[in-house]
Amino acid sequence: MSAAYQPRAIEGKWQQKWEATQLYRATVDWDKPKHYALTMLPYPSGDLHIGHWFAMTPSDARARWMRMKGYNVLFPMGFDAFGLPAEQAAISRNIHPWKWTYANIERMREQLRSMGAMFDWEREAISCTPEYYKWSEWFFKRFYENGIAYRGSALVNWSESLQTVLANEQVIDGKDERTGQPVIHKMMEQWFFAITKYADELLNFEGLDWPNAIRIMQTNWIGRSEGARATFHTADGGHKIEIYTTRPDTLWGATFMVLAPEHDLVSKITTAEKRAAVERYIDEVAVETEVERMKEHREKTGVFTGAYAINPVNEERIPIWIADYVMITYGTGAIMAVPAHDQRDFEFARAHDLEIRVVIQPEAMQEPLQAADMDAAYDGPGTMVNSAPMDGSVSSQAKGRANAAISRVLDWLEATGKGQEAVNYRLHDWLISRQRYWGGPIPMMYEGGEIIPVPDAELPVELPEDVDFMPTGRSPLTYHEPFYKVDATRRRETDTLDTFMCSSWYQLRYLSPRCDSAPFDPEEAAYWLPVDVYTGGAEHAVMHLLYTRFFTKVLRDIGVYDDAAAAMRRHGRDPAGAFDEPMTVLRNQGQVLGAERQGDFVLCSGAQAGEKLLARRVEVVDWNAVPAGFDGVFGEIAHRTENVLHVTMAGVTQFVEVLPSAEVIIPDIPGENTVNQLRHHLDIQRMSKSKGNVVNPDELVEQYGADVVRCYLMFNFDWQKGGPWNENNIKGPQGWLHDVWEIVAAGAPTGSGDPAAERDIERKLHQTIAVIDRGLEAFSFNTAIAEQMKFKNAFKAALRAGGIGAGFWQETVSAMIRLLAPFAPHIAEECWERLGGDYSVHTQPWLEYDAEKAREDTVELVVMINGKPRETIAVAADIAREQAQELALASAAAQRSLGGKPPKRSIFIPGRNKTSPKVNIVL
């Protein structure tokens, strides 16, 4: 065995052997328990970055661990290959999206292989291939037949820069989440999926082990609220106006109504004399982007329509206004305004001099609340007033039926037919069509006004390749006649599917990527589903992770899983609940961020000129090393623009202009120094090409080897948190693997060993196993590795001390290598072979934790006086209470403190796990 650990020499070799022997091929075996581990598939952008490694290699370690524990593990990989970047590349660089995407996939496959992950490449699925999108289309048709997919008109998000509509989930703060360009609202006819039908079921996370944050985000996004719908009529009786409210107990306080400017009724009810003003306002609002409209603290603008409505609860005549603070996209797009008890309505009423009427009297107040005295709406608890026949009902702060007043009003509304109890959702149906080329075709045709599905036998509708990419941003499909012109009367749909549809079911395609008769093989599904552990980024909380849950539920309801369920029953597995959710356990990794850097600490001297110092001398010194009596500006360089330094000290920033003639002294940089060599503070931030803080995993692998990079990523971060990159720390895992290598390379010692030392190592080994198991179970990869480092340190020390015999060495090193295998698969395989183990270390059984072996024989009994440790006494680990207390009382420390008097109390705390037994003597 060559002396030095040289990753390059072994990693390629083993990657090839693993592939040649199909070591990671996962096949159905009903005699073994299954484990479907899945990590989010990448978009083939062309280069694997460190984030992919961070997401995938710990998941790989965990999958390997499960495999060694006896599970039949499926850990597939593929590509989410449709999407805009490919199309942008086509437009800007004249490369066809097929070519661009496939070239990237080829490259990324190689990079993925360098990780040494146990991906089963036989199951690779690529969403942009006809074999794949045939089934995306097939699902679309099934959804259409079952009333889930429909074509409808709605106010949608239109991105001018991308020339396409976007789903609500893809718009953040009124901007397209990809480009950051503002979107506008536009009325368009589009394809939708009726995800709102599943809103209530999607709110139920029972049986799911998902991060709390994701559950909260999805719950917020769905935005269920309970309240009432009520129908107001215009005063002339000509029109009905539906409103939704969560506070039906304040209906009697409605003193005006507000419609969203986009509301259908606006044009119908506006009086002739107000028409001009109303139309002007609508035009103003229409050109506002979402961004402008969402600005905080903006003035409540609006105009009166001239029309009046009748409040159904008290027959009062109230004015109807339009205002942009009412959103057409929420509820019914119209509200009853209760200025006394809703802050927005209050502000609007004050701005436009509208009546404010108190209908909830706060209990605590002596005097009745007067509208004129209010400076804000009152939304606390109280008693209903001015609300005959509901006066006296008590409104708590509870929502919905839990509030007595609301409950009573709801009953009354239903009984009188003036309104109904209602549930409202913030969630809208999923807008699925895109005006783009590089996506799955929508298998629909139009003939006259009719929608005709493409027959199943003709699927897939293939994307034509011979298209021209126009810089206009329009989809080439819309002017590709052979594609859209089916025959003289029928025209094909030229919109394509949102890529999130393709990724909503990829976990099913992995089961049988070459299956041609169905989207997936039911026999495979019966065994593997559902996904047991899913890992990926939290940024998909309300997109992919919500969509795929919805998708799974629809497939279940329309019978797509029926054959799989039957197969399950044949194999004696109960299919109940197996198809309700796609992924049982979900964990999100954090993000690896760009490195933080301290700015230089400088001493600047010169002449003060107003706000800033004109420096004639700038010296970089050790952090905080300020000479006594220094009277210039000193501190960290927080920022530098040309020759102006922002120097901060204790939170105060001072400005220093370095004169061209100034002397700059940087001890670490020899020769003459310039102002440009001064380093300013660098914040932790996302890695991006423009910031130049991107870490290239290929270079790291080249330098340190894949195993070291894997271990560094797992050891140096809290996986679920992420953090700043700091390459210095790679030396820790590197040194560890070097040491392991050297221990194996050195071979068994020749001495006979010391039973006590060996027993100690055996104990530590089993304690280590327990920590690794716990760490992997909890995705705490860093603790699992830290514990192995500790064990290595202890073993190495014992070896040096000559306490280890040959037989024990073999046994222990063999165990150590098996424990290492999930984390550093290549070096473990090489060491395993050199130890004489059978191929492969990755198919060896995992080490069984033995509590008896992990037990300490003697431990330190801690004697505490008033809770402060004072002395230790070596005792048997299983020492009894009485004996321990006797020993403690007899100890020198206790005798000294007690001074002959009996203690007030003496408390025995038995040792557990890794803590020592203790006796606390209270004086």
Place this chain on the structure above:
RNA sequence: GCCUCCGUAGCUCAGGGGUAGAGCGCUCCCUUGGUAAGGGCGAGGUCAUGAGUUCAAAUCUCAUCGGAGGCUCCA
């Protein structure tokens, strides 16, 4: 504004009612034929702050301060 999560060594992180831990970094010493390296010794922490519960609080409770993420005219 609301909702989550988090403040432990210089850095990145474990632990978590009962003696404060790891890796890196740092001091000093040794090796200089594993050498863009190895071995050894050591320093460094009122566990964000303040109160409470307890025989005992870094750990539990509450408040405050600081940080991260999410939602936000949601009727």
